[in-house]
């Protein structure tokens with residue numbers, strides 16, 4: 315018991331005074347990640363588009379005595395991202411860690427998408443990570459800090475009704491691997507967290523057919539707090555990757571053996587209606 319408490323105390327300050335910006339952090343995983351870093355002593359910059367929800371998230375951190383600000387910005391806009399990074403640096407005098415978390419999921423067959431939905435989706439999940447990173451690199455390089463991307467099991471294997479989600483989450487791995495080669499020698503840590511199915515905020519919506527927004531319906535395998543701890547640990551240990559949930563680890567292992575085994579298994583499980591059990595619809 316004493317050991318646990320001491321261990322907890324040690325962790326409490328392992329990000330003391332580090333400045334950490336988490337995109338898409340007004341709820342869900344992003345807010346939990348912000349709270350975890352705050353608990354460990356960091357200065358937090360929250361971000362999202364919806365002002366009211368962002369304000370509530372900020373208040374919840376401040377009420378708990380944490381040092382935080384919030385910047386309303388849409389990560390699909392390069393200009394908004396440039397201003398967000400500038401404001402972050404002015405507010406706290408620098409930036410140590412960028413967590414690219416803002417993103418949207420989907421539940422629609424590729425054949426049921428239209429061009430505009432595809433464009434918006436890629437803008438959020440891919441450009442929405444590229445723009446903040448582009449403007450944050452000089453500061454993070456100065457501080458030999460970290461850039462982390464929020465991918466998914468869908469970034470490791472292809473899943474039905476998630477084609478663009480899989481495409482954008484896989485692309486983050488390529489981006490991260492390249493950045494690691496370019497920026498690693500300057501002391502910058504680049505990591506990717508492959509998140510498994512996690513609990514969802516009741517207000518969360520995902521992209522359906524033709525751009526309509528629908529409620530998510532996959533089963534949760536992890537809590538926000540468990541996921542948030544993994545984000546803090548990947549930064550603390552400066553690890554390149556972290557694959558969450560047993561299903562994620564298993565899927566990655568099998569995909570390495572053969573992508574055909576993965577797709578054949580998914581087709582089989584859909585046919586025999588095992589898919590609901592595993593969250594693969």
Ligand SMILES: NC(=O)c1ccc[n+]([C@@H]2O[C@H](COP(=O)([O-])OP(=O)(O)OC[C@H]3O[C@@H](n4cnc5c(N)ncnc54)[C@H](OP(=O)(O)O)[C@@H]3O)[C@@H](O)[C@H]2O)c1
Nearest residue numbers: 338340341342343362363364388389416417466509511512
């Ligand atoms: N939940 C899961 O099971 C799961 C699994 C694997 C990976 N992930 C990934 O984890 C991340 C967070 O997921 P979540 O479940 O916590 O999602 P969520 O509940 O929908 O939260 C998304 C957050 O991002 C913000 N956001 C969305 N679009 C934005 C934009 N264009 N600019 C700025 N902020 C934006 C949202 O606020 P506003 O709408 O107000 O902007 C909100 O704060 C995503 O990248 C997701 O793909 C989630």
